[in-house]
Amino acid sequence: AIDPNFETNRERVGDEDGVAVWGPVEPPEKQGIRGTHVAVDFDICLADGACLEDCPVDVFEWTDTPDHPESERKANPADEDQCIDCMLCVDVCPVDAIDVDPG
Ligand code: SF4
Numbered sequence: 173a174i175d176p177n178f179e180t181n182r183e184r185v186g187d188e189d190g191v192a193v194w195g196p197v198e199p200p201e202k203q204g205i206r207g208t209h210v211a212v213d214f215d216i217c218l219a220d221g222a223c224l225e226d227c228p229v230d231v232f233e234w235t236d237t238p239d240h241p242e243s244e245r246k247a248n249p250a251d252e253d254q255c256i257d258c259m260l261c262v263d264v265c266p267v268d269a270i271d272v273d274p275g
């Protein structure tokens with residue numbers, strides 16, 4: 173599962189499409205955690221898609237991650253600012269790749 177303390181345990185290595193990237197990032201195998209309020213561990217996400225289907229405010233969009241061992245696309249929390257903290261995505265992700273911090 174995603175580490176809920178990633179902000180402490182990982183280093184912010186940059187931004188991509190306005191979304192924070194928490195390392196390590198070593199493509200194609202290591203893609204890091206993306207987002208802060210809504211965070212997705214790209215190395216755990218296997219492109220199930222439930223988060224994209226169920227989020228009521230369409231926070232997520234697909235991002236391609238060619239040759240990543242789990243899946244070749246990931247749910248990027250591109251519109252995390254729109255999140256209403258309903259926690260649906262956290263509940264539906266089959267591999268617990270998502271952390272939402274309502275703080
Ligand atoms: Fe969308 Fe709810 Fe998840 Fe926020 S907590 S990203 S609103 S599904």
Ligand code: F3S
Binds near residue numbers: 212218246266269
């Ligand atoms: Fe990935 Fe989980 Fe969404 S596997 S696509 S973060 S439901």
